[in-house]
Amino acid sequence: MVIQSSLKNCLQLCCILRTSKAGFRSTTSGGLIIESISNDVYQNLAVEDWIHDHMNLENKRVLFLWRNSPAVVIGRHQNPWQECNLRLLRQKNIKLARRRSGGGTVYHDLGNINLTFFTTRKKYERMENLKLVVKALKALSPKLDVHVTERYDILLDRQYKISGTAAKLGRTTAYHHCTLLCNADKFVLSSVLKSPYEGLKSNATPSVPASVKNLFEEDPSLTCEMLLDAIAEEYAKQHQIDNRITLINPADETVLPGISSKTKELQTWDWVYGKTPKFSVSTCFNMVYKGSVLDVKVDLDVKHGRIEVCNIDLPEQWLPPALCSELVKSLTGRKFCPKETTTVATTLSSVCPLDNELHSRWNLLCENMMMLM
Amino acid sequence: VCIHRVRSCSSIHFIKPKHACVFDKSALQFSRHQRLFRASAASRGQIVQFKLSDIGEGITEVTMKEWYVKEGDSVSQFDSICEVQSDKASVTITSRYDGIIRKLHYSLDEIAYVGKPLVDIEIDASKGVASEEDIVETPPMSHEEHTHQEIKGHKTLATPAVRRLAMENNIKLSEVVGTGKDNRILKEDILNYLAKQTGAILPPSPKAEIVPPLPKPDTVPPAPKDRAHKIPVPVSRPVVFSGKDRTEPVTGFHKAMVKTMSAALKIPHFGYCDEIDLTQLVQLREELKPLAQTRGVKLSFMPFFIKAASLGLLQYPILNASLDESCQNVTYKASHNIGVAMDTEQGLIVPNVKNVQVCSVFEIALELNRLQSLGSAGQLGTNDLSGGTFTLSNIGTVGGTYAKPVILPPEVAIGALGKIQVLPRFNGKGEVFKAQIMNVSWSADHRIIDGATMARFSNLWKSYLENPASMLLDLK
Numbered sequence: 077m078v079i080q081s082s083l084k085n086c087l088q089l090c091c092i093l094r095t096s097k098a099g100f101r102s103t104t105s106g107g108l109i110i111e112s113i114s115n116d117v118y119q120n121l122a123v124e125d126w127i128h129d130h131m132n133l134e135n136k137r138v139l140f141l142w143r144n145s146p147a148v149v150i151g152r153h154q155n156p157w158q159e160c161n162l163r164l165l166r167q168k169n170i171k172l173a174r175r176r177s178g179g180g181t182v183y184h185d186l187g188n189i190n191l192t193f194f195t196t197r198k199k200y201e202r203m204e205n206l207k208l209v210v211k212a213l214k215a216l217s218p219k220l221d222v223h224v225t226e227r228y229d230i231l232l233d234r235q236y237k238i239s240g241t242a243a244k245l246g247r248t249t250a251y252h253h254c255t256l257l258c259n260a261d262k263f264v265l266s267s268v269l270k271s272p273y274e275g276l277k278s279n280a281t282p283s284v285p286a287s288v289k290n291l292f293e294e295d296p297s298l299t300c301e302m303l304l305d306a307i308a309e310e311y312a313k314q315h316q317i318d319n320r321i322t323l324i325n326p327a328d329e330t331v332l333p334g335i336s337s338k339t340k341e342l343q344t345w346d347w348v349y350g351k352t353p354k355f356s357v358s359t360c361f362n363m364v365y366k367g368s369v370l371d372v373k374v375d376l377d378v379k380h381g382r383i384e385v386c387n388i389d390l391p392e393q394w395l396p397p398a399l400c401s402e403l404v405k406s407l408t409g410r411k412f413c414p415k416e417t418t419t420v421a422t423t424l425s426s427v428c429p430l431d432n433e434l435h436s437r438w439n440l441l442c443e444n445m446m447m448l449m
Numbered sequence: 450v451c452i453h454r455v456r457s458c459s460s461i462h463f464i465k466p467k468h469a470c471v472f473d474k475s476a477l478q479f480s481r482h483q484r485l486f487r488a489s490a491a492s493r494g495q496i497v498q499f500k501l502s503d504i505g506e507g508i509t510e511v512t513m514k515e516w517y518v519k520e521g522d523s524v525s526q527f528d529s530i531c532e533v534q535s536d537k538a539s540v541t542i543t544s545r546y547d548g549i550i551r552k553l554h555y556s557l558d559e560i561a562y563v564g565k566p567l568v569d570i571e572i573d574a575s576k577g578v579a580s581e582e583d584i585v586e587t588p589p590m591s592h593e594e595h596t597h598q599e600i601k602g603h604k605t606l607a608t609p610a611v612r613r614l615a616m617e618n619n620i621k622l623s624e625v626v627g628t629g630k631d632n633r634i635l636k637e638d639i640l641n642y643l644a645k646q647t648g649a650i651l652p653p654s655p656k657a658e659i660v661p662p663l664p665k666p667d668t669v670p671p672a673p674k675d676r677a678h679k680i681p682v683p684v685s686r687p688v689v690f691s692g693k694d695r696t697e698p699v700t701g702f703h704k705a706m707v708k709t710m711s712a713a714l715k716i717p718h719f720g721y722c723d724e725i726d727l728t729q730l731v732q733l734r735e736e737l738k739p740l741a742q743t744r745g746v747k748l749s750f751m752p753f754f755i756k757a758a759s760l761g762l763l764q765y766p767i768l769n770a771s772l773d774e775s776c777q778n779v780t781y782k783a784s785h786n787i788g789v790a791m792d793t794e795q796g797l798i799v800p801n802v803k804n805v806q807v808c809s810v811f812e813i814a815l816e817l818n819r820l821q822s823l824g825s826a827g828q829l830g831t832n833d834l835s836g837g838t839f840t841l842s843n844i845g846t847v848g849g850t851y852a853k854p855v856i857l858p859p860e861v862a863i864g865a866l867g868k869i870q871v872l873p874r875f876n877g878k879g880e881v882f883k884a885q886i887m888n889v890s891w892s893a894d895h896r897i898i899d900g901a902t903m904a905r906f907s908n909l910w911k912s913y914l915e916n917p918a919s920m921l922l923d924l925k
Binding site: 153169446 | 857
């Protein structure tokens with residue numbers, strides 16, 4: 077039986093934080109299970125950061141349960157251009173977040189649950205956590221064929237991935253988090269996690285694509301709530317703590333002082349895009365203009381998400397060379413982002429007056445450049 | 450003794466490099482350099498090799514992903530040094546020592562090995578050398594080890610009690626501003642720092658001027674009220690302002706604005722302002738709003754302003770022209786691409802409605818809706834943002850009456866619309882009535898536009914809006 081407590085009990089969290097030396101004096105000795113009331117990926121990632129930075133987990137452990145509205149989450153050292161279809165994300169208003177743990181890219185929506193296991197660094201043990209999840213699933217639905225692989229994935233029917241894992245280790249604390257697909261939108265998942273960008277060369281951690289399946293497809297009686305309850309129950313049983321889920325509001329500064337600045341940081345362009353390891357783009361595209369096809373070759377070096385080196389090869393005299401070199405010069409140092417390119421392009425075209433013919437050529441080139449971003 | 454000899458030799462060599470006192474000149478010079486380096490290092494501090502500690506789960510290799518420090522940086526204990534990755538786990542490595550980074554053993558994307566040196570840190574010699582530097586660190590460090598290391602001596606001055614308080618609250622001493630003598634960190638500074646972090650109400654720390662030289666570790670700090678009684682407090686205290694100037698580079702939209710506005714400076718602007726009675730238009734819009742709504746369009750005043758402007762431009766085409774760089778030729782643009790200034794998160798953008806001369810008021814409203822939703826989502830393309838020939842800026846939605854708008858090159862005119870105010874005016878019979886008044890401020894390029902032309906255009910535009918029925922006569 078799970079009893080969900082109100083936010084008042086969150087003050088206990090506050091006590092646990094402040095009297096770090098005294099340890100814990102709450103009834104949930106040895107452990108705490110908390111669930112976020114928010115579906116905002118940035119707020120929830122900020123809670124993870126907050127617990128990692130501020131909680132003393134000596135002789136204590138925490139299980140954090142959360143779900144997000146549609147979002148793509150990339151690993152700490154990944155390249156978003158390599159991992160997902162940014163254009164589609166912008167169109168569909170799907171958020172992009174970069175987490176602080178390693179690993180690959182995942183798609184979250186309300187049909188996916190996230191579990192974070194917080195412990196001291198010494199007690200960091202991923203296999204145990206995943207086995208706990210599998211045990212909970214089997215208790216809930218005994219016929220399920222689920223098992224943990226060496227790569228810390230959970231597979232359904234020995235072939236479909238239903239959970240991916242990542243971890244973050246700090247000086248004294250560590251966390252291991254994983255996803256679990258209950259009834260997520262597989263169609264959106266596969267379309268957003270497919271990158272249309274060509275010619276990218278980078279040392280960023282690549283994702284390993286896998287076929288996925290929802291637990292719901294195997295057992296239609298399962299819901300996210302049931303999964304969360306079952307896992308909390310198993311966690312409580314295994315670590316001998318109260319089976320009580322404390323609800324937590326990631327926007328509450330009084331319970332989590334400093335959380336809003338953490339949330340803000342996770343949303344900044346410099347974190348999401350700027351932390352991308354250095355990469356290069358080397359690609360050609362065709363532009364169709366008034367019946368003829370033109371070849372354009374573009375080479376870019378992008379560092380910290382900004383264009384370090386830019387080279388555009390156009391058919392001779394198609395556009396005034398002075399304008400082209402101005403474009404290249406203006407793009408250097410700018411964010412590798414369609415909004416910035418639009419600004420650059422429109423400013424240049426207004427400052428150097430162009431006739432209608434050149435104007436449409438200019439617009440065509442700029443639109444194509446933006447497609448690369 | 451050996452070192453002495455090298456030193457004396459080296460000084461000679463420095464002044465007169467040709468005088469080598471050994472047969473194998475090159476060998477001595479090479480070894481001399483080496484010894485010289487080590488000799489000078491010993492006088493500064495000891496270089497300690499900080500090894501990569503155990504990650505757990507039997508992992509022996511990781512990939513170096515990001516350095517947070519570079520050679521020459523000074524670090525404090527617990528500062529983050531780098532980020533490594535191993536099999537989906539991202540690990541932050543923090544420093545064990547206070548000191549200066551002397552060498553990074555790995556470059557980005559290289560494989561780093563557990564138990565092997567990660568960085569060389571030069572520990573300040575005057576503070577004493579930590580004895581455990583060659584042992585692989587076993588995480589996490591125990592309580593006793595913390596206090597032990599802290600008392601050993603650091604760059605940050607603080608008493609043991611203060612250090613304990615900081616450690617208990619997981620505060621890095623390097624982040625706390627010390628207000629004591631020699632920037633010493635006091636208990637009040639820790640409490641202040643915590644208060645800022647938690648927003649909780651803690652006893653306010655006394656102002657910098659009345660802080661006693663050294664708080665005794667075994668006494669509880671007296672409440673500020675008591676202190677105020679003991680020390681005479683001046684009536685007006687100087688306010689200590691600790692804000693700092695912040696310099697950032699001009700980027701993105703601001704950089705674009707700098708470019709456009711600098712180009713606009715070359716244009717000699719003149720202004721012309723007037724007031725428009727929109728009473729009839731307000732009524733008309735109220736009537737038409739629900740009809741537009743049934744067609745799925747939000748109808749504001751702008752479509753009317755834009756269409757009226759286009760009708761005016763048909764009579765005064767020079768306002769829809771462009772002057773070339775050398776001021777030799779004026780191009781009269783055929784299309785009325787009327788720009789609408791929009792305020793977004795990123796700043797000012799001006800998308801334009803194309804070919805207003807052939808659009809109905811409804812079509813303009815539809816197009817405006819599209820541009821507005823794209824604009825707020827930051828998804829406007831170059832086509833929407835370029836090719837404008839005339840601009841209207843409805844600053845009145847934010848506020849204000851009269852303005853002095855800046856022309857956007859290569860255009861030659863711009864109008865800024867103030868807010869609509871309800872003001873008393875006299876009608877034809879000399880009676881006072883409630884009028885809906887809006888002010889318009891035009892700016893035009895005086896090289897090719899004269900005041901009379903601007904005035905006549907404005908009068909025509911005004912007449913269309915004050916008497917919307919008259920627009921029907923000239924609508925195309």
